[in-house]
Amino acid sequence: MKKNLLITGGAGFVGSNLAVFLNGRLADYRVVCLDNMQRRGTQLNAARLKDHGIRLIKGDITNSKHLARLGRVDLIVDCAAEPSVLAAHQEPRKAIQSNLIGTLNCLEFARRSQADFVFLSTSRVYPVAALEEIPWEELPTRYDWKKDASGTGYSYEGITRQFPLSGVRSLYGATKLCSEHLITEYLDMYKLRGVINRFGIIAGPWQWGKEDQGVVGFWVARHKYKNPLSYIGYGGTGKQVRDALHIDDVCELVLLEIGQMERVDRQLFNVGGGRKNSFSLCELTGQVSTITKSVIPLASVAETRPHDLRIYIADNSFITKQTGWAPRRSLENILSDTSQWIDGHFQKLAPFLS
Ligand SMILES: NC(=O)c1ccc[n+]([C@@H]2O[C@H](COP(=O)([O-])OP(=O)(O)OC[C@H]3O[C@@H](n4cnc5c(N)ncnc54)[C@H](O)[C@@H]3O)[C@@H](O)[C@H]2O)c1
Numbered sequence: 001m002k003k004n005l006l007i008t009g010g011a012g013f014v015g016s017n018l019a020v021f022l023n024g025r026l027a028d029y030r031v032v033c034l035d036n037m038q039r040r041g042t043q044l045n046a047a048r049l050k051d052h053g054i055r056l057i058k059g060d061i062t063n064s065k066h067l068a069r070l071g072r073v074d075l076i077v078d079c080a081a082e083p084s085v086l087a088a089h090q091e092p093r094k095a096i097q098s099n100l101i102g103t104l105n106c107l108e109f110a111r112r113s114q115a116d117f118v119f120l121s122t123s124r125v126y127p128v129a130a131l132e133e134i135p136w137e138e139l140p141t142r143y144d145w146k147k148d149a150s151g152t153g154y155s156y157e158g159i160t161r162q163f164p165l166s167g168v169r170s171l172y173g174a175t176k177l178c179s180e181h182l183i184t185e186y187l188d189m190y191k192l193r194g195v196i197n198r199f200g201i202i203a204g205p206w207q208w209g210k211e212d213q214g215v216v217g218f219w220v221a222r223h224k225y226k227n228p229l230s231y232i233g234y235g236g237t238g239k240q241v242r243d244a245l246h247i248d249d250v251c252e253l254v255l256l257e258i259g260q261m262e263r264v265d266r267q268l269f270n271v272g273g274g275r276k277n278s279f280s281l282c283e284l285t286g287q288v289s290t291i292t293k294s295v296i297p298l299a300s301v302a303e304t305r306p307h308d309l310r311i312y313i314a315d316n317s318f319i320t321k322q323t324g325w326a327p328r329r330s331l332e333n334i335l336s337d338t339s340q341w342i343d344g345h346f347q348k349l350a351p352f353l354s
Contacts (some may be wrong), residue, residue, distance in 0.1 A: 006073045006115075008061050008106060009080030010054075011035035013207040013214065013252060016045035018077060019054050020163075021251035026258065031227060032070065035080065039210030040354045048206070056300050061102035067109040075320065076245040077118040077254060078106050081176075084213035085124065085307055088172040093313035099175035100182075101146040111192075115186040116261055117183060117194030118254060123314060125177040125198060126159060127167025136311060142280030143239045143310050152344045156316030158243070161198065161270045167345030170307040180268070194264040195257050200314045203334050204247035208352055216244050220338045224293055224346075225354035228299065231281055233308045236284035236300030241311040243273035246329035246337070253325050264323065272314025277331045291335045 005022065009015040010033020023031045028280075033049060035042055037340065049056045059066030061080045081099045082088055088095035103119070106206050125330040134147045134154055147156050152161030180196050187194045201216060211219030222229045231238035253271065279287070289295050317341045320326045329337075342349055 003074035004070075004072060005027055005029040005030065005031050005075045005077065006070060006076045006304055007033045007079055009035055009078070011049065011080055012029055012035060012039055013045075014202060015077075015079035015182070015206070016049055017206055017247045018079065018251055018254055019049055020052050021248070022255060022258075023052055023054050024235055025255055027228055028029065029075065030072075031055075032057065034059045034061070034066070034216065038210065040210075044348070045169065047208060049137070060176040062097045062104050064105045064108060067105055070333040073109065073113045073115045075116045075118070075258065076106055076110050077120075078103060079120050081120075083122070083172070085170045085313075086212040086305065088170065088175070091119045092164050092171050095171055096175055098179050098232050099172070103179040103180055105259045109183060110192055111186060111190045114192065114214070117192060118257055118259070119179065119183055119194065119196045121176045121180055121196050121198045122173065123159065123198050123200045123270070123312055124170055124173035125165065126163050126173070127165065127169045128309060129167050129232055130164055131159070131309055131312065134311070138239065139238065141283050142241050143234070145171065145311060146242065154313065157317070158272070159270060159317060162267055168307075184266075185267070187266055193261050195261070196268045197253070197271045199245065200312060201242050201244045201304045202247055203244045204337055207338070209246070213221045213240070216284070216334060217338055219281075219288050220292065220335060220351045221330065221342060221353040223288050223296055223341045224339065225295040225350065226294060226296055228297045229285075230299040230301050232301040233304035234310060236302040238285065238298070239280050241313065242279045243275065243278040243313045244331055244334055245271065245273040245277065245327055246334045249327045249329055251317055252328070256323055256325055259325065264286070267322065269319040269322070271316060272320055272329055274333065275313055275336075277327060278313050287332065288335055291332070
């Protein structure tokens with residue numbers, strides 16, 4: 001008999017891509033998705049899941065009865081969350097419900113089923129002020145950390161999981177960090193197996209990027225549909241830096257973790273595109289313009305939004321050492337795959353992306 005793999009947030013960007021990817025590759029698992037369908041675009045992801053023969057149940061992880069109705073599960077990949085820093089500021093109770101109480105319900109469900117647990121956490125668990133204090137310099141097209149920058153949990157290559165956790169990080173980051181603590185306790189107390197991945201920016205097809213979340217997809221979509229964009233914060237020059245990880249690299253990592261659960265059990269990883277896949281917003285504009293052959297108006301907003309970051313790049317060295325995994329796709333791959341995805345469904349995606 002097949003085992004049951006539950007993906008919460010399974011109609012979201014990461015969850016739906018994972019479902020499609022894992023469904024074809026884990027012969028002994030039946031993939032089931034659960035989603036409250038609140039995020040814009042989930043209905044299109046739902047149609048894609050249906051096309052692949054994957055069961056999607058409308059339900060909310062904040063309601064433990066919705067989870068109990070699923071019966072027994074053997075593995076939970078928890079992708080359900082309100083993933084926006086700004087949205088969590090605007091509706092803190094809702095974010096805490098989904099991102100923390102929701103995770104608690106998933107853990108209780110895992111405890112009853114003795115299920116393995118894969119958690120999608122975030123680089124946003126790291127405190128803002130400490131990240132901003134890393135020595136940086138202004139280069140012609142980007143801010144960057146100084147080449148000799150080095151301290152506990154950071155170097156020029158990026159942020160490691162040793163980075164100190166004391167300080168304010170945003171409510172979104174706080175809910176995810178609290179969830180991590182709960183997961184650690186549950187794994188220990190109830191002898192469950194699980195792994196925590198602190199991801200930076202993930203991007204690629206089937207992401208419904210918006211101004212406050214999913215910046216890479218948002219940038220590509222704005223160019224495709226010829227909508228204006230703004231550089232927001234840090235003087236409005238577009239020099240703030242991030243790294244981006246292709247969704248297919250994420251899917252390969254989760255597949256590897258499921259297959260090597262004994263090895264990754266109780267581990268906590270920093271995961272991201274890394275320095276090779278880093279970009280500033282104005283560099284991104286150049287690359288996206290080339291790929292989409294589109295130039296759009298770009299405004300500037302000097303004022304920095306609360307809890308924004310000047311630079312974030314993940315250091316993948318620990319996860320690579322432990323598992324052999326490393327990002328295989330470049331930023332250019334991410335941008336061209338996202339651009340081709342929009343080309344392939346231009347009219348259908350327009351109401352969600354333009
Ligand atoms: N996308 C990224 O760049 C990124 C980076 C780091 C971490 N993450 C984490 O990865 C996970 C997936 O993110 P994503 O980019 O796919 O976001 P997403 O918004 O596309 O997907 C989240 C899904 O969860 C659903 N959802 C929200 N609250 C729910 C609830 N209470 N019950 C059931 N479903 C609910 C939403 O409808 C949505 O479909 C999140 O936990 C997020 O924190 C994402």
